[in-house]
Amino acid sequence: xxxxxxxxxxxxxxxxxxxxxxxxxxxxxxxxxxxxxxxxxxxxxxxxxxxxxxxxxxxxxxxxxxxxxxxxxxxxxxxxxxxxxxxxxxxxxxxxxxxxxxxxxxxxxxxxxxxxxxxxxxxxxxxxxxxxxxxxxxxxxxxxxxxxxxxxxxxxxxxxxxxxxxxxxxxxxxxxxxxxxxxxxxxxxxxxxxxxxxxxxxxxxxxxxxxxxxxxxxxxxxxxxxxxxxxxxxxxxxxxxxxxxxxxxxxxxxxxxxxxxxxxxxxxxxxxxxxxxxxxxxxxxxxxxxxxxxxxxxxxxxxxxxxxxxxxxxxxxxxxxxxxxxxxxxxxxxxxxxxxxxxxxxxxxxxxxxxxxxxxxxxxxxxxxxxxxxxxxxxxxxxxxxxxxxxxxxxxxxxxxxxxxxxxxxxxxxxxxxxxxxxxxxxxxxxxxxxxxxxxxxxxxxxxxxxxxxxxxxxxxxxxxxxxxxxxxxxxxxxxxxxxxxxxxxxxxxxxxxxxxx
Amino acid sequence: xxxxxxxxxxxxxxxxxxxxxxxxxxxxxxxxxxxxxxxxxxxxxxxxxxxxxxxxxxxxxxxxxxxxxxxxxxxxxxxxxxxxxxxxxxxxxxxxxxxxxxxxxxxxxxxxxxxxxxxxxxxxxxxxxxxxxxxxxxxxxxxxxxxxxxxxxxxxxxxxxxxxxxxxxxxxxxxxxxxx
Numbered sequence: 001x002x003x004x005x006x007x008x009x010x011x012x013x014x015x016x017x018x019x020x021x022x023x024x025x026x027x028x029x030x031x032x033x034x035x036x037x038x039x040x041x042x043x044x045x046x047x048x049x050x051x052x053x054x055x056x057x058x059x060x061x062x063x064x065x066x067x068x069x070x071x072x073x074x075x076x077x078x079x080x081x082x083x084x085x086x087x088x089x090x091x092x093x094x095x096x097x098x099x100x101x102x103x104x105x106x107x108x109x110x111x112x113x114x115x116x117x118x119x120x121x122x123x124x125x126x127x128x129x130x131x132x133x134x135x136x137x138x139x140x141x142x143x144x145x146x147x148x149x150x151x152x153x154x155x156x157x158x159x160x161x162x163x164x165x166x167x168x169x170x171x172x173x174x175x176x177x178x179x180x181x182x183x184x185x186x187x188x189x190x191x192x193x194x195x196x197x198x199x200x201x202x203x204x205x206x207x208x209x210x211x212x213x214x215x216x217x218x219x220x221x222x223x224x225x226x227x228x229x230x231x232x233x234x235x236x237x238x239x240x241x242x243x244x245x246x247x248x249x250x251x252x253x254x255x256x257x258x259x260x261x262x263x264x265x266x267x268x269x270x271x272x273x274x275x276x277x278x279x280x281x282x283x284x285x286x287x288x289x290x291x292x293x294x295x296x297x298x299x300x301x302x303x304x305x306x307x308x309x310x311x312x313x314x315x316x317x318x319x320x321x322x323x324x325x326x327x328x329x330x331x332x333x334x335x336x337x338x339x340x341x342x343x344x345x346x347x348x349x350x351x352x353x354x355x356x357x358x359x360x361x362x363x364x365x366x367x368x369x370x371x372x373x374x375x376x377x378x379x380x381x382x383x384x385x386x387x388x389x390x391x392x393x394x395x396x397x398x399x400x401x402x403x404x405x406x407x408x409x410x411x412x413x414x415x416x417x418x419x420x421x422x423x424x425x426x427x428x429x430x431x432x433x434x435x436x437x438x439x440x441x442x443x444x445x446x447x448x449x450x451x452x453x454x455x456x457x458x459x460x461x462x463x464x465x466x467x468x469x470x471x472x473x474x475x476x477x478x479x480x481x482x483x484x485x486x487x488x489x490x491x492x493x494x495x496x497x498x499x500x501x502x
Numbered sequence: 503x504x505x506x507x508x509x510x511x512x513x514x515x516x517x518x519x520x521x522x523x524x525x526x527x528x529x530x531x532x533x534x535x536x537x538x539x540x541x542x543x544x545x546x547x548x549x550x551x552x553x554x555x556x557x558x559x560x561x562x563x564x565x566x567x568x569x570x571x572x573x574x575x576x577x578x579x580x581x582x583x584x585x586x587x588x589x590x591x592x593x594x595x596x597x598x599x600x601x602x603x604x605x606x607x608x609x610x611x612x613x614x615x616x617x618x619x620x621x622x623x624x625x626x627x628x629x630x631x632x633x634x635x636x637x638x639x640x641x642x643x644x645x646x647x648x649x650x651x652x653x654x655x656x657x658x659x660x661x662x663x664x665x666x667x668x669x670x671x672x673x674x675x676x677x678x679x680x681x682x
Contacts, residue, residue, distance in 0.1 A: 317648070446623045446649040450521065451615035467649035487618065488518040494620045495603035498677070501623065501648065 006079045014118050015137035019067035095133045099153040109283035119143050177265035185337035186255030188303035276333045292316045292502050294470040301434035309337040315470040354425050356439045361418030361429050365461050368477035369414035376406040419475050443499040448487045526597030526608050533659025534593040536638050541589050545582025598657045619655040622677040623647045627669050641665040
């Protein structure tokens with residue numbers, strides 16, 4: 001046992017920087033909404049530069065004082081298998097967290113902690129995210145030993161009789177990502193399109209700005225466009241080269257994002273724990289107990305398919321939905337852009353007798369495609385008829401085209417649907433152009449749902465849903481008898497084996 | 503490990519206990535009546551609010567609104583009646599079944615579904631009764647698993663006595679005790 005037990009402790013002074021940065025971040029987040037106003041009022045601001053600067057100075061002083069105060073009032077204690085944290089200047093918060101309630105221990109290392117080798121320790125609990133405790137600054141070695149202590153606590157409690165062999169600290173490297181992999185991940189991940197989508201409302205004003213900018217260099221764009229001295233193909237070429245530059249830029253941003261999040265990615269295993277470490281500026285560390293793993297998912301979008309890569313996800317509890325952002329999420333461990341072989345090696349390493357790579361998937365009923373096509377039909381075709389009646393031929397054609405396109409997608413997505421079951425696992429496949437495979441142990445199911453619409457009853461079909469601690473998985477339009485068998489054997493395995501799900 | 507008599511008979515898929523061949527207990531008649539009453543009262547209030555708008559002398563209504571208000575009233579009344587009738591059908595279709603190791607709840611008229619919840623996976627149980635439920639001695643039983651709030655298993659409209667019985671059945675169940 002460690003010597004710092006049973007007394008109230010202060011954080012290392014580095015924490016002051018942390019509090020200050022945190023404070024500036026919240027201010028920054030709020031300022032974000034004021035940005036347009038600031039831009040509009042830019043001229044007035046530049047006239048009152050002195051006031052602004054002194055205001056900023058006052059703000060900085062305020063930040064410094066509040067950080068100091070927060071540091072002063074923050075204290076923590078470790079005693080009798082529990083963590084206690086007192087924090088807050090005006091609004092006090094007291095957290096009292098028994099070790100056995102701690103689900104997960106995570107480390108975060110912001111860039112300013114690196115010189116002094118401190119980390120921020122996050123203690124996750126199941127259920128509510130309000131009870132998340134955070135010890136802001138701990139020296140790395142103390143944090144490391146504390147983590148061992150917390151994680152060992154439970155096993156100690158349950159296996160007190162048989163003297164456990166001391167925790168092996170050896171970590172076995174399962175997977176690491178090279179720079180090349182991260183670049184591929186950046187290219188293939190859809191974030192480019194999300195950024196483009198988010199920018200869409202501004203395209204108009206952006207292009208206006210762009211034209212004005214060019215005009216300020218003395219180029220008359222209108223005349224350029226109107227003049228006949230350039231051939232049509234030159235304009236096309238011009239357009240394409242601009243589009244290319246934009247896409248290349250976006251790809252670059254996406255690659256940068258991927259490198260920043262996943263830099264020096266390492267997935268290691270120590271006993272029954274998986275540990276993920278990654279991040280360029282802020283180092284993240286996530287620990288997952290193998291028994292908490294609910295589902296393995298392999299995901300490929302169309303670019304991943306072209307590049308022969310796959311994103312592998314280990315999903316555990318769903319408690320922290322809100323915190324699920326790209327690479328920093330607490331719940332999931334994502335291994336970005338691994339090759340198919342690596343993915344299958346990882347899956348077999350985790351659950352040795354799973355057949356994710358080799359099992360044959362059964363198709364779902366073609367009535368799924370028929371039903372969805374009928375829905376699309378009733379959405380688009382009457383619309384087209386009405387449009388033709390009012391002689392809006394172009395729109396009518398567009399509507400018909402939309403119908404044909406959606407039918408193609410519906411058939412594609414029906415083809416991708418599939419399911420398989422073996423003695424221990426259920427496998428599901430779905431997708432559109434990309435494809436995703438999921439695999440979960442039958443005994444980890446929390447709840448099942450069997451559902452049928454009136455039509456499905458007529459054709460003896462059903463939909464089945466398995467609820468796991470990581471979320472629900474639906475399998476639509478399978479034979480009703482098979483669906484019943486799936487549910488019956490699933491409930492039987494849960495209730496007869498009585499295996500723990502976590 | 504518990505030292506129960508160990509048995510390990512082979513089981514073929516045909517011998518597995520079947521969820522869909524259970525007999526489901528329908529919900530209590532009081533629940534169906536109370537539900538019907540609530541729906542009728544709600545739609546009555548909607549229609550009478552529309553009537554008040556139509557008859558009130560203080561504000562002059564927009565012409566278009568004045569022209570179509572009677573139709574809207576008629577539509578609201580008709581829809582209210584239809585949905586109440588559908589509600590009776592839906593409530594009659596709801597039912598629950600309890601087995602040694604799991605609960606099932608059936609519902610739906612056009613889209614029928616059976617949700618099954620193994621007792622082993624129950625995290626906690628809640629009895630809920632609002633003011634109306636309390637007046638009629640009803641309660642709904644909510645069962646939470648680790649699947650999250652989205653997948654709460656709930657049986658509404660149980661007589662309070664029954665709901666308490668089921669709750670204590672869950673709490674004293676050996677599966678739950680074994681889980682701790």
